[in-house]
Amino acid sequence: MDLMSKVIELADKLQESTVCCRRDLHAHPEAGWTEFRTAAIVAATLSKLGYEVETGNKVIEEDAMMGRPDQQVLADKQERVISQGADPFWVEQMTGGKTGVVGTFSFQQPGPTVAIRFDMDANDVCETEDVQHYPRRGKFNSVNPGVMHACGHDGHTSVGLAVAKILLELKSSLTGKIKLIFQPAEEGVRGAKAMVTKGIVDDVDYMLGSHFGFKMKHTGQLACNVVGFLATSKYDVVFTGRPAHAGAAPEAGRNALLAGACAALNLHAISRHSEGVSRINVGVLEAGTGRNVIADKALMKLETRGATSKINQYMAEEATRIVKAAAAMYDVQVQITEMGGAAGGKNTEELSSQIKNIAQRLNIFEEIIDTCDFGASEDFSYFMERVQENKGKAAYIMVGADLAAGHHDSRFDFDEKALAYATKILASVTVELLMVKEK
Amino acid sequence: MDLMSKVIELADKLQESTVCCRRDLHAHPEAGWTEFRTAAIVAATLSKLGYEVETGNKVIEEDAMMGRPDQQVLADKQERVISQGADPFWVEQMTGGKTGVVGTFSFQQPGPTVAIRFDMDANDVCETEDVQHYPRRGKFNSVNPGVMHACGHDGHTSVGLAVAKILLELKSSLTGKIKLIFQPAEEGVRGAKAMVTKGIVDDVDYMLGSHFGFKMKHTGQLACNVVGFLATSKYDVVFTGRPAHAGAAPEAGRNALLAGACAALNLHAISRHSEGVSRINVGVLEAGTGRNVIADKALMKLETRGATSKINQYMAEEATRIVKAAAAMYDVQVQITEMGGAAGGKNTEELSSQIKNIAQRLNIFEEIIDTCDFGASEDFSYFMERVQENKGKAAYIMVGADLAAGHHDSRFDFDEKALAYATKILASVTVELLMVKEK
């Protein structure tokens, strides 16, 4: 309990710098696989603290990177952050968008390995110009047009660095090993798979993850058991037909627009599944170039979800067949690319109970809730799945936060007090798991 | 016949400068309603020759301008051409995209009024970078990215200026009045209506129009009677729904993407019409912003056509009803904007015969064809319709030209020798119509 008090004291002391870090990151949001500046700051900070730091090829499996921007975009962003002062030592290792960072510290005595995952990427959202918007009033609104931290990952990353500091302050009391995992490209559930595939959690005994404010919209709330992770698959579909003059020779065309329209309608008509929640969404359809030309190109972005990996697989298989049939119907070519995905998943109950117990002892939360139904997708599920396969324990918690608007909204903002709550609970649980056990 | 020989001689003499003019215009293509540079050159040239020149509000009815770009685009283009050296005197009169030009010359003796229409606008096409492309080899390929003269209007405008010169050379032999009409925004059939509505052909007795190479793909060919003008309507449709998270609350969304997809499919299923050719095309559908968001916006660009105005009206009414029903089906709002249109139309047979007779006498064409089936739309039909309503005669001719690729193709190019053929036939017919008749 003494150690816990120390955690609280350290977190409170760090809060000012944590807020400061969060605001800097908020002002410089970076979309998935281009978090060069953010990741370089993380790497440099961890390194300076004494963590062994790995990035680039060492923590990212290239073949498993989903939804990676094209090389030109990656190169441009990389170059830009260097020109803006990011440390080339780190940034160069991240070439190709391999912006994941893992900081490891082995305490003196042997013990279990605990990993915590923090995600770093921002959203393709244009931040509001409303003068009442808190980041705008505080002058830390986004300087990168079209990109915004609208899901709180700026906060997650800042919390990660605060936890990193606290744990090293307490290192004499701890055993085993801590792995702080900073993941790129959580949005679109694209990044986790590449880190898991690389094997970075294969040695982990306890794995923690967290999020701000999803269904827990008040600062001071905590949910120790998040359920309802939806398994999901993300696909980009490109239909390629043949253009023709719509007035003079319409029969010579192969209509990619209609193939897309037909696919979209029939995808949404995929039958519900009796075993649980299923979802389908065609979120984007862009087809054609001119009013008087039979459209020869169509791009469709879709996703499926399921309460379980089995249901999602049913949805994904149906979707794939339908997309191919729509192409056949309009005699066009089709290419389907997997752009992201997440497994279903469940907390290890024992670990959730332990977290709840710790939270109660901490006595700082106004409300501790047993289960929070997520009803969405998070690629933390990949980490969870791998750790549990290896007989480790994993848990994902939800940290309440007052919100200015919903996640992904251009007016999103969260109460910065929540940063301290997250830091305290994550650090406390880690300390409890790693502290020298009295005999 | 003496006059005709002179026409031929003058046209041959002018051919070098006509080619030169065509190449300059080809290098500086301007899309519909932004032909500031082209129109300023036309106005200045006609003015210097002695024509009375009108532009802007005097020749364009603002309310009848269809598919006009937004004010910012117009202002930017206007400013740019001035900075590039276009004559501000003319360009300023064209503010708001009123880039039509009419040059009028009244010959000494009274007589009929002849009008010839030339269109000036380019296409939203990226010119090929193929090194074999003739304009590229000749270093007159487009300097304006994404815009290209891919329909030969650079040639039409150049021919217009050559005809202007020839007629004034022969002025002592001519009677009545000549009106040279340089029209903006023929692509998308957007511009003619605004000039016709302004009344600029209300006094016209004979009206001529022409095009290069449509279905007449060899230099030296001529068709004196173009048939099969399709009446057409162009619409932009915007569906506005309500976004929602596709995983967490799909039922809260109002899906504009599916409204668009549903509309597109059912539009293409509009029943054929037993009285003649009908067409429908949804050429563009752009919907949604993110894969995991129920799409709340969709833009659809469509067109209908018909062998007659009646059939096109049937198609347009069906299309309008279907679009509204698709909106109702997905509980989204819809806005339909008319972006262009053309009437059906037929040459005055007597005038076509007269042209054929002149062409035969000219003895320069390798092949003279009675009728060429256009099978497409041209807003010259608005001029034709108005002149014929006023008991005038109108004809549209097709001047053959060897082509490098089809119209609107990024590799389009036409044989510049065709410029002389067009100049000769248009000038000859005008001279025949206006020459002092011997008693």
Place this chain on the structure above:
Amino acid sequence: MDLMSKVIELADKLQESTVCCRRDLHAHPEAGWTEFRTAAIVAATLSKLGYEVETGNKVIEEDAMMGRPDQQVLADKQERVISQGADPFWVEQMTGGKTGVVGTFSFQQPGPTVAIRFDMDANDVCETEDVQHYPRRGKFNSVNPGVMHACGHDGHTSVGLAVAKILLELKSSLTGKIKLIFQPAEEGVRGAKAMVTKGIVDDVDYMLGSHFGFKMKHTGQLACNVVGFLATSKYDVVFTGRPAHAGAAPEAGRNALLAGACAALNLHAISRHSEGVSRINVGVLEAGTGRNVIADKALMKLETRGATSKINQYMAEEATRIVKAAAAMYDVQVQITEMGGAAGGKNTEELSSQIKNIAQRLNIFEEIIDTCDFGASEDFSYFMERVQENKGKAAYIMVGADLAAGHHDSRFDFDEKALAYATKILASVTVELLMVKEK
């Protein structure tokens, strides 16, 4: 406990006649609202036992009868059963398909009112001619072409009569009142509403219902708490367009077939609901008369379902809007008729527990399951809802039965031993609720 032993003894003694009754009903299946023969047998039997029997207008509210066959069909069936020997006294009271029967018996001492509902109707299914089919081997397969007891209601009705007998055998030990409700037209969830609206359960304190073999496919099983009742709505939709010769004048038609096709596709694309299970099915679409005629008629039979009445209402409202929009899209008329419906519903937990307790004491079941997830619709939910609104308690139980094939399959058959299990549990629970309580 003495009484319970008696119940068991009586049920075993009655089993032979119960089986016999079941086979007679199985051989003479009657579809919803035409159960004239079945209902007359029920009425006569109850009457002879001493029950006060009501049928026709006294137990059915005409305006609330859903999906009633047309008058001609009803008249034909009614006439036929009389010619086949059914008692005209009862059958005449049922004119118009009011085939519900309620048998009431008031015991000497005051006490609570218990109601049990049994459904009587058969399915529009052609019974298999497979020689291995048990009813065929036993020579009690259906004599009515196209109608079959493929859902076990023959068994339900037979059990009802067995329970009726047992309760009167034990009448000296019972108090209060028993109401045995024999309901028509449960298939398509059409009949319960008309009995509930008539008010026949307004005085009921305890309400019981049961079914054979749904998700409990072994004789000897019992589930005391059935959950997952889906609220549902059933609609018939008729589109009326205008015929036309498909070759000579297709544009003159108004295509009801395409309106139906368009509706069907878009209905199945109704968005999933985040609060729970939703369903949509267009089960029948019949359109058009000739290959070369634009179809001017289409009939569509659809249903919606939802985990709660709220979700079903969402589905039904979406469906209604879509159907109307599809009609607008094809410029046809549409008529929507509600053909059936059921509420969602939940057992009163206290009563389910009591039933479980009794079942355990009975000591005849091999397996007693807490909850069985129904995942379908039953208009027993209307009875349940009304009784619970009046502060009464209601429960629906599932009695396991070995099945030859699934419900509604042409080879459906259930193990007749299950008849005794159902009789015993229903009679025991009623006896427990009504027996003279020792002071």
Place this chain on the structure above:
Amino acid sequence: MDLMSKVIELADKLQESTVCCRRDLHAHPEAGWTEFRTAAIVAATLSKLGYEVETGNKVIEEDAMMGRPDQQVLADKQERVISQGADPFWVEQMTGGKTGVVGTFSFQQPGPTVAIRFDMDANDVCETEDVQHYPRRGKFNSVNPGVMHACGHDGHTSVGLAVAKILLELKSSLTGKIKLIFQPAEEGVRGAKAMVTKGIVDDVDYMLGSHFGFKMKHTGQLACNVVGFLATSKYDVVFTGRPAHAGAAPEAGRNALLAGACAALNLHAISRHSEGVSRINVGVLEAGTGRNVIADKALMKLETRGATSKINQYMAEEATRIVKAAAAMYDVQVQITEMGGAAGGKNTEELSSQIKNIAQRLNIFEEIIDTCDFGASEDFSYFMERVQENKGKAAYIMVGADLAAGHHDSRFDFDEKALAYATKILASVTVELLMVKEK
């Protein structure tokens, strides 16, 4: 000219018996391939007149019979007509629906072969019960429920027998050979192919066909050149999926109804063809058995048409691909059966001119029109195509007739005076072609 006068005289004399024959046939309509009674009467009449008569296998190629009813239907109809007094000698030869009849007569002197085709079948239409309906007033309305002569083939057949009589009256003046072809199953364009494939017109020099009242709606009119024959294909499509309970396990179904709906919509969206008229119609869609069952069967009847055989082939190929893709989209099986078809076709101009010349000389028609645009399909085109391939000449003429209502309408009736006009022109043309030429 003497011979022509005789033709007119004979036709007038025969008119009463022709009308009588027409009324008998009208009262006993027989649908395609079941014209046992009609064909037996034709065969017996021709035979008695002296024609060599062939029927059954000798004139029908079994493999080329399209849209034949199933064997049971054929057997029933065949048996029925015998029981009603039809001559078993002829009927038995027609077993399997081979109801075509060919009567041949070779005149004494050698000369060309002339064939005339008459169609015999009735429509699947319920004749009106309106008391004003002429056949009803005359007591010769249909005795066969659901079948009606609503296209005038009763008249065509009667005219054929009248022509047969006239030609033999004039046999001493004629040369060569006459073939009178009585064809079954013209409705649905199913029958001609089987006769053509059998080779019965392979030796024909001149081929004539005619129809009453299509676009020529006044008695006394004649069109000698019918144009606008649409080539056509008729298909029956059966989708076979898998049923499932729509509430309990919708994902287990394979939805044939939605496959049909999807196919229907996308079929109607087949692109128009720039070379001429195209048509598509799904006239019938019947799917599903129960509201709460995922439909496992769908039957679709469709037809394509085209101004030319090439365009129809384009439509048919598109249709086939779309149907297969719709099956793939819903993971159901599909079977496509060709049920009928006709070629495009054009009269031999020379023969049409000759007919016009004869018609003028006859001096009995009030109006003789050059060309009549058919805009529909007729399988006479198969005969025409084969004869023309063999360098013969073929023509199809339209004989005007006052109509009570349009073809295929339940109130259809034609002016019986038109029978004489048809008899006269067909007999006259034949006589002109076959008469002994003066040297």
